[in-house]
Amino acid sequence: MAIIVVSHQMGAGGPEIGMALSQRLGYRYVDQELLQDAVRRYGLAEDKLSHLDESKPTFFERFDTETRHHITVLQTTLLELAELDNAVLMRGGGQWLLRGVPHVLRVRVIAPFEYRVKQWIKRVTSMTGEAPGQRAAAEFVRRDDTEKAGRMRYLYEVDIGDPMLYEVIVNTEMLRYDSVVQVLEILARRPEMTTTEPGRQMIASRALASRVQVALATHPDTRRYRITVEAQGDVVMLEGTAALDRAVEVARSVPGVREVRTQQVEIPPIPPFVA
Numbered sequence: 031m032a033i034i035v036v037s038h039q040m041g042a043g044g045p046e047i048g049m050a051l052s053q054r055l056g057y058r059y060v061d062q063e064l065l066q067d068a069v070r071r072y073g074l075a076e077d078k079l080s081h082l083d084e085s086k087p088t089f090f091e092r093f094d095t096e097t098r099h100h101i102t103v104l105q106t107t108l109l110e111l112a113e114l115d116n117a118v119l120m121r122g123g124g125q126w127l128l129r130g131v132p133h134v135l136r137v138r139v140i141a142p143f144e145y146r147v148k149q150w151i152k153r154v155t156s157m158t159g160e161a162p163g164q165r166a167a168a169e170f171v172r173r174d175d176t177e178k179a180g181r182m183r184y185l186y187e188v189d190i191g192d193p194m195l196y197e198v199i200v201n202t203e204m205l206r207y208d209s210v211v212q213v214l215e216i217l218a219r220r221p222e223m224t225t226t227e228p229g230r231q232m233i234a235s236r237a238l239a240s241r242v243q244v245a246l247a248t249h250p251d252t253r254r255y256r257i258t259v260e261a262q263g264d265v266v267m268l269e270g271t272a273a274l275d276r277a278v279e280v281a282r283s284v285p286g287v288r289e290v291r292t293q294q295v296e297i298p299p300i301p302p303f304v305a
Contacts, residue, residue, distance in 0.1 A: 031055070031057070031115065031116050031133075031218065031219075031223070031224070031225060032116075032133045032134070032135055032218045032223040032224070032225065033112055033115060033116070033117055033119065033124075033128065033131070033133060033134045033135070034048075034051065034055075034057070034117070034118045034119070034134075034135045034136075034137060034214065034218060035119045035124035035125050035128060035134060035135070035136045035137065036048040036051075036118060036119070036120050036137050036139060037124075037125050037136070037137070037138045037139070037190065037195075037196070038120075038138070038139035038140075039139065039140050039141065039146060039175060040146060040150060040170075040171050040174040040175070041141065041145070041146030041147060041148075041149040041150040041153075041171055042139045042140050042141040042146055042149070042202050043139060043141070043149070043202045043207050043210075044120070044139040045061070045120065046207050047139060047202075047207050047210050047211055047214070048061070048118045048120050049118075050207065050208065050211045051118055051211050051214050051215060051218075052117075052118040054211060054215050055116070055118075055215060055218060055219075056116070057116045057117050057118050058111075058114070058116065058117040058118070059117075059118050059120070060111055060117050060118065060119045060120060060121070061120040061121055063111075064104070064107055064108060064111060064119075064120075064121045064122055065080055065104075065121075067107050067110075067111065068103050068104055068106075068107040071107065071110075072103045072107075072244070098247055099244070099247040099248055099253070101185065102240065102243045102244050102247050103244055104122055105122065105123070105127060105240050105243075106237065106240040106241055106243070106244050107122070108121070108122035108123070108124055108127060109127060109128075109233060109236050109237035109240050110237050112124070112127075112128060112134075112233050112237070113230075113233050113234060113237055115133075115225055115230075123181075123182065123185060123186060124136070125138075125190075125195045125196060126182070126185075126186045126188060126195065127236065128233065128236075129195070130232065131229050131232050131233055132222070132223075132226060132228070132229045133223050133224060133225045133226065133229045134229075135197055135198065135214070135217055135218055135223060136195060136196045136197050136198070137196060137197070137198045137199075137200065137214060138191075138193075138195070138196040138198070138199045138200070139200050139202060139210075140191075140199065140200070140201055140202070141201055141202045141203045142201075142203055143168075143171070143172075145203045146171055147164070147167050147168045147171050150167055150170070150171055151164070151167045154167075178190055179191070197217075198213075198214070198217065200213075231263065234263075235261040235262055235263060236261070238261045238264070238266065238284070238286050238287065239259045239260055239261035239266065240259075241284050241285075241286070242259045242261070242266055242268075242280075242281045242284050242287065243259050245280050245281065245283065245284050246259070246277055246280055246281070249276075249280045251273065251276045251280070252273050252276055252277050252280055254273075255270055255271070255272055255273045255277070256270060256271075257269065257270035257273070257274070257277050258270065259281075261287075263288075264286055264287060264288035264289065265288060265289045265290075265291065266281050266284075266287050266289070266290045266291070267290075267291045267292070267293065268281060268290060268291070268292045268293070269292070269293040269294075269295055270294075270295060271294070271295045271296075274292045274294060277292075278290045278292060
């Protein structure tokens with residue numbers, strides 16, 4: 031079948047649409063499960079993972095090797111869940127990580143700001159019995175927009191609202207959620223969304239490269255270095271300026287890696303000062 035990635039603005043109905051779509055298709059609904067899987071497989075703190083999955087790293091976190099490790103674990107977990115196929119993915123930047131995969135349908139759910147604020151107030155009121163103030167609600171929704179946009183820009187250097195990241199963009203202001211679900215279900219069942227072996231291999235290669243990144247980010251001899259990892263099948267390519275010999279040993283220890291190749295990146299010399 032297919033993998034559906036749902037990116038959504040707060041208050042636009044993304045979770046409601048994603049949940050209903052997963053039920054109609056019989057797919058796994060992956061939201062909080064992504065964090066729980068990451069915690070279970072890699073033994074990290076859920077509150078830290080949740081923070082990095084929803085917000086852009088702070089100034090100090092950007093230079094922290096532990097933060098890089100946590101982010102890499104989140105990316106790896108999403109790719110590993112995508113390998114299982116037949117899923118609706120609600121977290122983790124899948125619109126970028128799964129770009130170019132033929133059987134992945136990337137959806138963006140949006141709505142006007144004022145509409146989203148009203149919807150968020152309704153939801154909070156129904157859950158708590160107390161209605162938040164208009165100003166506080168607007169600030170909360172605006173901050174969520176800013177955090178999500180900043181995270182995507184920091185991690186992948188892309189604009190979360192770029193239409194080229196999605197196959198479908200839906201404005202829910204005038205559309206019922208069940209109507210959106212029906213349209214997405216039809217698209218997901220189209221023949222061109224059928225999972226193929228080349229598509230599986232694309233995801234498997236990215237997942238393997240990401241697992242190698244986790245290994246490098248946690249090993250004491252390589253965690254300080256920026257080493258780019260790519261994989262094609264079971265062949266891994268490492269590119270960096272230092273510690274490549276040790277990185278090869280670490281990469282070879284990752285299950286699924288058959289061969290490791292390297293590319294040394296030379297640091298250009300600092301030009302002399304010219305008065």
